[in-house]
Amino acid sequence: MHYDLIIIGMGLSGLMAAKTAAEADKKVLIVGKGMGSLSLFSNTIDALGQVPKTMRMGEGLSQWIKDHPEHPYSKVGPERIEESFSSFLSLFTPPYSFQAIGNTNSFLPTGAGTLRPTYLVPTTMIEATSFDEGRTLIVGFEGFKDFYTHYVANQLKCRGIDFRLPNSLYPELTATALARLMEKQPFRENIGREIRKQLQGETRVGFPALLGMHDPVQVKEELEERIGAKVFEIPILPPSIPGKRIFDRFKEWLIQKGVTFLLGYPVSKAILTEKRCQAIELAHPPVITSYSADRFILATGRFMGGGLKADAEKILEPVFNFSVHQPPSREGWFGNSFFGDLPHPIHRAGVLTNASFQPVDGGGDVILENVWVAGSVLAHHHCIEEKSREGIEIATGYWAAKCALGNS
Amino acid sequence: MKIKTEVLIIGGGATGAGILRDLSLRGIPSVLVEKGDFASGASGRNHGLLHSGGRYAVSDPEAAKECIAENKILRKIAPHCIEETDGLFVSLPEDGLQFRDRFLGACEEAGIPNALCSRDETLAWEPELHPHLVSAVKVPDGAIDPFKLILENAKDAESHGAKFFLHTEVASLRIEGDRIRSVEAKDLATGEELSMEASFFINATGAWANRVLRLAGLHIGMALSKGSLLITNRRLTHRVINHCRPPSDGDIVVPNETVSILGTTSIRLQEVENFEVTPQEASLLVRETSKLIPAIQEARFIRAYAGIRPLFQSEEKGNDRAISRGFALIDHGKRDSIKNLITITGGKLMTYRLMSEKTSDLICEKIGKKVSCSTHVNPLPGASRPTGSKERLQQFLTGGEEILCDCELVRRKEVEAFLGEEKFRDLQDILHRTRLAKGTCQGGFCVYRLLGVLHHLGKAGGDSNRILKEFLEERWKGIRPVLWGTALKEEELIESIYKGIFNL
Numbered sequence: 027m028h029y030d031l032i033i034i035g036m037g038l039s040g041l042m043a044a045k046t047a048a049e050a051d052k053k054v055l056i057v058g059k060g061m062g063s064l065s066l067f068s069n070t071i072d073a074l075g076q077v078p079k080t081m082r083m084g085e086g087l088s089q090w091i092k093d094h095p096e097h098p099y100s101k102v103g104p105e106r107i108e109e110s111f112s113s114f115l116s117l118f119t120p121p122y123s124f125q126a127i128g129n130t131n132s133f134l135p136t137g138a139g140t141l142r143p144t145y146l147v148p149t150t151m152i153e154a155t156s157f158d159e160g161r162t163l164i165v166g167f168e169g170f171k172d173f174y175t176h177y178v179a180n181q182l183k184c185r186g187i188d189f190r191l192p193n194s195l196y197p198e199l200t201a202t203a204l205a206r207l208m209e210k211q212p213f214r215e216n217i218g219r220e221i222r223k224q225l226q227g228e229t230r231v232g233f234p235a236l237l238g239m240h241d242p243v244q245v246k247e248e249l250e251e252r253i254g255a256k257v258f259e260i261p262i263l264p265p266s267i268p269g270k271r272i273f274d275r276f277k278e279w280l281i282q283k284g285v286t287f288l289l290g291y292p293v294s295k296a297i298l299t300e301k302r303c304q305a306i307e308l309a310h311p312p313v314i315t316s317y318s319a320d321r322f323i324l325a326t327g328r329f330m331g332g333g334l335k336a337d338a339e340k341i342l343e344p345v346f347n348f349s350v351h352q353p354p355s356r357e358g359w360f361g362n363s364f365f366g367d368l369p370h371p372i373h374r375a376g377v378l379t380n381a382s383f384q385p386v387d388g389g390g391d392v393i394l395e396n397v398w399v400a401g402s403v404l405a406h407h408h409c410i411e412e413k414s415r416e417g418i419e420i421a422t423g424y425w426a427a428k429c430a431l432g433n434s
Numbered sequence: 435m436k437i438k439t440e441v442l443i444i445g446g447g448a449t450g451a452g453i454l455r456d457l458s459l460r461g462i463p464s465v466l467v468e469k470g471d472f473a474s475g476a477s478g479r480n481h482g483l484l485h486s487g488g489r490y491a492v493s494d495p496e497a498a499k500e501c502i503a504e505n506k507i508l509r510k511i512a513p514h515c516i517e518e519t520d521g522l523f524v525s526l527p528e529d530g531l532q533f534r535d536r537f538l539g540a541c542e543e544a545g546i547p548n549a550l551c552s553r554d555e556t557l558a559w560e561p562e563l564h565p566h567l568v569s570a571v572k573v574p575d576g577a578i579d580p581f582k583l584i585l586e587n588a589k590d591a592e593s594h595g596a597k598f599f600l601h602t603e604v605a606s607l608r609i610e611g612d613r614i615r616s617v618e619a620k621d622l623a624t625g626e627e628l629s630m631e632a633s634f635f636i637n638a639t640g641a642w643a644n645r646v647l648r649l650a651g652l653h654i655g656m657a658l659s660k661g662s663l664l665i666t667n668r669r670l671t672h673r674v675i676n677h678c679r680p681p682s683d684g685d686i687v688v689p690n691e692t693v694s695i696l697g698t699t700s701i702r703l704q705e706v707e708n709f710e711v712t713p714q715e716a717s718l719l720v721r722e723t724s725k726l727i728p729a730i731q732e733a734r735f736i737r738a739y740a741g742i743r744p745l746f747q748s749e750e751k752g753n754d755r756a757i758s759r760g761f762a763l764i765d766h767g768k769r770d771s772i773k774n775l776i777t778i779t780g781g782k783l784m785t786y787r788l789m790s791e792k793t794s795d796l797i798c799e800k801i802g803k804k805v806s807c808s809t810h811v812n813p814l815p816g817a818s819r820p821t822g823s824k825e826r827l828q829q830f831l832t833g834g835e836e837i838l839c840d841c842e843l844v845r846r847k848e849v850e851a852f853l854g855e856e857k858f859r860d861l862q863d864i865l866h867r868t869r870l871a872k873g874t875c876q877g878g879f880c881v882y883r884l885l886g887v888l889h890h891l892g893k894a895g896g897d898s899n900r901i902l903k904e905f906l907e908e909r910w911k912g913i914r915p916v917l918w919g920t921a922l923k924e925e926e927l928i929e930s931i932y933k934g935i936f937n938l
Contacts, residue, residue: 175890263879263882336918336919337918356713364906372922
C-alpha cells in the first residue's frame, strides 16, 4: 500500500499533522502503538504557562521566541502558531468547544487543589476560570481513588461533599466507568437532586473531570439545571477523560476524511535507501506488513511514548536512529532535587532538526530528505515545566505537515 | 516532662529494640529513646538477609557460628518476619573451584548445613542464573523483614511494661561525678523537652555511637562503611544468590517479597549522614550481580539506598568486653570514668538478639539481679499470625475492595484501619508500617491517595501539598541513581502528574 504521507505516532502532534495533510487532500496513513499523552495528561490546551494573565498569549509567545531561538515554537513562528491553533479550534465546534478567554492564560483548579495556568479551555471547564468569584462546592465520589474531595476543598478553602454510590458499583470505580455512568440520565438526575439538597449558598460545583465521554456539555447542563448552580470539571490523575474526548474527535474526523487509521501497532523497522525512507514495517504478529510513502512524519513522543529510549549511557531515537541532542553523560541527566529551580537537563533532550523540522546530524546536514519530525520528541523544550505540551504538539504537528507537503 | 526508669536505651535500631525486649522480659523497667523512627539507621537499610553464616564461613568463622546459631533461633521466634527461601553459593567458570572447596570445609567447621547441587538441578530451581555456572552449594539463607522484626520486639517490650519515645532526640547528658543522672531530650515534632532519669544508660546508636559519647566527653575507635543496594521491580530468583568467591562488591541478590535486592558496596566514610548512592555505585552493582543473573542487565530498578555499617575498631586501651569480632560491648565504667554507661556497637542485624542478650546480662550483673535471658525461646507476639504476600493476595482476590496501592495491593480498608488504631507522627511513620510506596511506582500514586484518605478521615494536619512535595523530594534521592532504561517512563509520568497536571 502506498501513501502520500505516513505519520508515525498518534498523539496530538501526529493527529494535527494528519488533519493538516487530509485538508490538503493527501492520501494519509497514521499509525500508533497508543494514544500518546493525550489520554493521560491533556485536559486543556497549554500554550505557555509563564505568560502572565495580563498579557495576550500572542505577545507572550513572540517574546518567548525572541529569547529562545532553538525552541520548537521559534521554528514555527508566531503567525503559524496562531494558524495552527485556529486549525485545532475549527475541529471543536459547539457544544464541546475550546476558548482562549481574553486571549490570555486562565487559572484552573486541579486535583491537588492548586491553580494551574492554561490557554484553551473546554466548555466543561469554563466556569472554573472564575472559580474565585462566589462560593464553590467540590463534589467527589466515595471509593474513587483518583480524586479526593476534601484534599482539594481544603487547599481551595471551600466546602466538599462525597457522593456515595450503591455498593455494587464499588469494585474498580475508575474514571472511565464513572464517565459512562454520568452519561446515564437517571444516574445524573439522582446526583443532581442530592447535591441540590446539600447546597449551602454555593453558586458553583466542581466535579472531577469525568462528566461523560461523548456529550459532556449535555451532562454539565443537565446537572446545572438539577443542582441550580454552575458546574465545572477539575483535571485529575491519569487517565484523562477530556484528553480522550480530544482523541475521539480527531479520530472521527480523520476517518471521515478518508485517513487510514491504524492504532495498536508499533513500527518494527524503517526501510531506507540512501537519504530517503522508502517504507515502514508494522509488526502485528505473526504478520509483518510494509507500508510505503513519499513522505513520513515522526511524531512518537518522548520516553513514555517510546519516541526516545535510553540505556545506562545514552539516549537514542529508536525508529530511524536520528541524532539526539542530550547531556554529555548520565550524571548530567537529572538535578539533585526533584523540584529544583531548573528543569532536569534530560527534558531538553530530543531529535535535532533544522528550521523546517527535518532531522539533521550534529553538523546540520539533513539525514533523511523525506522525513519530518513533530511533537514532544523534538529537542530544546521543557514542555512539563513550560506548560507548553499541547501547544508544541499542535504547532509543530501542523507546521511539520505543511513543510512536508510544501517541499514536494 | 520528667521520666524515671531503671535503664534508658538510646537508639531504636534492632539492637536497641532487642535490649528493650530482653530487659522487659527479665522484669527490668526500661525506656527507649530514638531521634527518628524505628530502624532509621543500618537496621532498616540493609539487604534483609537471614544469614546462614555462609558469607563469613571462610573469612570470619566466629561470626559464621554466631550467624547460624541466631538463624536457627530467629526461625523459631520470628517465623512471621522470615521467608525461608534457602540460599545458593554459585561459582562461575572464572571463579574456579578452589574457593568453593575451602567454603565447603569452612561450612562444615562452623556447623552450617550445606549441600552440593548439580547444575541441572540448580538451573531448574533458578532459571535466571547464568547457564554456565560450574557449582552451587545450598545453605539455609533466607529473607527477613527488619522493620517488622524491630516493631515486634518493641510491641512485646511495651506489653511487658517498657516505653519508647520516637522522634525524640538526645540533646545533652546531665553528669554528676562519675555517673550520668539524666538524658535531656527533645520531642522533634512538638518541641517538648524531656528529662529522662535512669540508673543505667545504654548507647545503642550504631554508627552514631560517637555522637552520643561526645556528650559525655568520650570517644571509641570506629570505622564507618557505606553499603549501597539496588531494588529491582520484580523478584528475580526464589533463593538468595551469593557469588562463591572471597567477599567483594556486588556479590549477593536477596529476594524480598515481590522484589530482589542487589548488594552491596563498601565505601569508607568520614561523615555519618551521607546516604547518597552514586551512579558509579549503581553501575558497579549491576555489572557485578549480572554475572550471576544476566537478566539484571535489562532489569528495571525502582530504588537505590545505602546504609552505614558501624565497624568497631578494637583498641588496646581499657578492658573492652569484645564478645566476638562481630560486635563490641563496652563498659564505660571500666574503660572510662562514667560508671553507668554502656555502649553496644558493631555487629549486624543477624546478631541483634545475641547483642541484646549480652548487654542485658551485663546490666543484670551490674544491678546484681540474677534473671536469665528468655528471648531465644519466647516467640515474638505476632509469630502465629501470617501476613505475607500470599495472604495479601488472598484478601485481594476475595475482597473486591478499593485498592490504594496497585503495585503492592494495599487495600484502602487496611490503611484506614491502621490510621484508626496505630500511633503515627508523620508520613514516613505510616509508610514504614504499611506496604504503601514500596512497589514499582515508589509512592508516585499511593502517597497522594493516602493524603486524600487522611483528609477524608479528618486526620490531615498541615499543608498536604507541602507534605506531598517533601515526599517526592525524599523519593527522588532513591530514584535518581537508577534512572535509565524503562524507569525513565515512570519518571516522565510522575513529573507530568505532579509538575504538569497538579502544578505543584
